[in-house]
Amino acid sequence: xxxxxxxxxxxxxLRDGTSTTPSLLGLVIKSAQVLWQRSLAxxxxxxxxxxxxGQVITKISRRGKFILFSLTRDSLLIHLRMSGxxxxxxxxxxxxxxxxxxxxxQNGKRLAFxxxxxxxxxxxxxxxxxxxxxxxxxxxxxxxxxxDLYQRLQETHRQLKxxxxxxxxxxxxxxxxxxxxxxxxxxxxxxxxxxxxxxQAVRLWExxxxxxxxxxxxxxxxxxxxxxxxxxxxxxRAYDRAGQPCIACGTPIQRIKVGQRGTHFCPNCQKxx
DNA sequence: CACGAGACCTGTTCGC
DNA sequence: TGCGAACAGGTCTCGT
Numbered sequence: 001x002x003x004x005x006x007x008x009x010x011x012x013x014l015r016d017g018t019s020t021t022p023s024l025l026g027l028v029i030k031s032a033q034v035l036w037q038r039s040l041a042x043x044x045x046x047x048x049x050x051x052x053x054g055q056v057i058t059k060i061s062r063r064g065k066f067i068l069f070s071l072t073r074d075s076l077l078i079h080l081r082m083s084g085x086x087x088x089x090x091x092x093x094x095x096x097x098x099x100x101x102x103x104x105x106q107n108g109k110r111l112a113f114x115x116x117x118x119x120x121x122x123x124x125x126x127x128x129x130x131x132x133x134x135x136x137x138x139x140x141x142x143x144x145x146x147x148d149l150y151q152r153l154q155e156t157h158r159q160l161k162x163x164x165x166x167x168x169x170x171x172x173x174x175x176x177x178x179x180x181x182x183x184x185x186x187x188x189x190x191x192x193x194x195x196x197x198x199x200q201a202v203r204l205w206e207x208x209x210x211x212x213x214x215x216x217x218x219x220x221x222x223x224x225x226x227x228x229x230x231x232x233x234x235x236x237r238a239y240d241r242a243g244q245p246c247i248a249c250g251t252p253i254q255r256i257k258v259g260q261r262g263t264h265f266c267p268n269c270q271k272x273x
Numbered sequence: 274c275a276c277g278a279g280a281c282c283t284g285t286t287c288g289c
Numbered sequence: 290t291g292c293g294a295a296c297a298g299g300t301c302t303c304g305t
Binding site (some may be wrong): 223 | 296
């Protein structure tokens with residue numbers, strides 16, 4: 001599921017709760033269970049079990065694609081990678097097939113980290129910066145300006161698509177939202193970042209923020225078998241629309257491979273300089 | 274420095 | 290219908 005809008009949606013679900021699920025804020029951790037060792041990045045399973053009990057969830061936030069639980073003493077970070085998901089459920093039910101790590105609370109609920117492909121990771125650290133320290137700016141934050149983006153594009157000579165996927169350049173975009181942002185900004189995915197004009201950089205900045213804001217409003221995108229109620233997939237302009245007409249000009253959307261990733265763009269609207 | 278390929282994994286969809 | 294190939298929202302590491 002997981003790019004910035006989907007992670008933000010899950011984050012809100014955990015923090016605000018729903019009519020049937022309580023918020024996790026303020027809950028006291030009773031115990032934990034690691035069902036697949038490699039899903040736990042750090043510390044060891046033993047230390048994980050030792051440190052968690054008794055800690056309270058005091059804050060739930062997001063940084064890039066990481067979900068950050070601030071606990072009494074430590075920070076618990078989760079990255080969902082390709083197929084991860086987080087669910088709040090009764091503590092006494094049988095763990096589902098792809099559940100990898102469970103955290104039990106004193107109120108009879110548990111948080112389940114479900115991850116079919118086992119790419120996701122969980123960290124328990126005393127300083128979250130140990131995990132998120134290398135991330136680039138947060139695209140929706142007030143301190144991320146178009147001027148910033150322009151400057152940083154000038155500092156390197158890389159193709160736009162792989163550059164925007166690089167989390168140390170900008171945090172939170174993934175394959176869907178890079179394609180969507182570049183299409184809205186009318187920029188070719190292979191364009192050299194150093195050739196981007198200031199005007200184009202402003203357009204890219206606006207596009208990224210518009211696409212992410214709209215996607216969050218629609219609770220993210222739900223595709224394939226992972227479904228969480230988001231419906232932004234019905235508003236894609238480029239992603240997964242190969243052969244279908246461009247929203248702006250009607251030209252069929254083209255699909256190419258860039259760095260092993262499927263890349264969708266309009267050959268008419270998104271031309272290289 | 275910039276890029277491509279391979280690895281890590283399981284499940285679904287596509288093509289013959 | 291069956292079966293292998295290709296593909297999937299991510300990121301790391303290695304070789305050129």
